Amino acid sequence: MKTSPVPRILLVEDDPTSRAFLTAAVEAVPAEVDGVDTLAAAMALGNAEDYQLWLFDAHLPDGSGIDLLRRLRERHPGTLAVAHTATGETEVRDRLIASGFAEVLVKPLPAVAVRAAVRRLLGLPERDVAMALSSIGDADAPIWDDDVAARALNGNRAHIATLRELFTQELPNARRSISSAAVLGNVDAMRGELHKLRASCGFVGAARLAQAVQELQAQPDSSLLLAQFDRAAQDTVAPPAAG
Structure with a gap:
């Protein structure tokens, strides 16, 4: 070992x-x-x-x-x-x-x-000051919220850029999985994918998508919220990853 x-x-x-x-x-x-x-x-x-x-x-x-x-x-x-x-x-x-x-x-x-x-x-000494993570998502949520990402990553801009690149690469796969589960009426599979995606949104500050994910989690059978989620996912992938 x-x-x-x-x-x-x-x-x-x-x-x-x-x-x-x-x-x-x-x-x-x-x-x-x-x-x-x-x-x-x-x-x-x-x-x-x-x-x-x-x-x-x-x-x-x-x-x-x-x-x-x-x-x-x-x-x-x-x-x-x-x-x-x-x-x-x-x-x-x-x-x-x-x-x-x-x-x-x-x-x-x-x-x-x-x-x-x-x-x-x-049992190691504390070296950080605890920080509260603000909730993300409101009616006019930006695509990327750099403040949320900075709080999640302790202000490390290099990590923010790296994780956003990884996030946008993986997002199309998550979007397809959620859409496919919706077509099949598999609510459990939808919620499982949304569960994972919501956490990732918070780490990278994907505010608009996080809001759409949260709303779709609450009403996975809503075609309107599914369309809203799909638009938010497209918007998130389209812009430059760095804010």
Whole structure:
């Protein structure tokens, strides 16, 4: 097994933009991060390596964060674990805590909040001042909100540009998946894709799209809101990524 002078953290997140954001946030702790996108990959690494902390997405393409935690705890009962999710409902948080997660992070959230949680759980000194993330989206929401992105990424403009480029590359695939699920009437699949996309919007400051996603989540059977989402996605991809 590898050794490191800084904490080693296993990050599991299937959305590329969210994974890139969380990796950058945690590496600044400082920490060494191994990022994977499936339960199967996490099982392979988690059983082969020693980690000081696990950072698991609650919803994965091949399972759940709760199931992953249960399986890895069979061999590593003392490893600390944090769940991250775009679902802010109290019952979801309570279920995750009851399953053994020490903390639940609700996406989107600023990088300083991620680092604060990691440092607190690992007993490391605090070096960031906690920052509140303002809600995004109103009737006249801009396509890109640089202030939201700056708060999420602690003002790192280079990271903002990089993550926005990745986000706009992945957005057409997410848009197609959501549209296809809508055509098939598969509301669960729609909500799953929208759930992931909403967190990514917050990380990169895609304000207009975030608003459209939130409204479509509430009424996934609305053809009007689906058309609004589609227009917002097109507008987000069309302009330059940097604000």
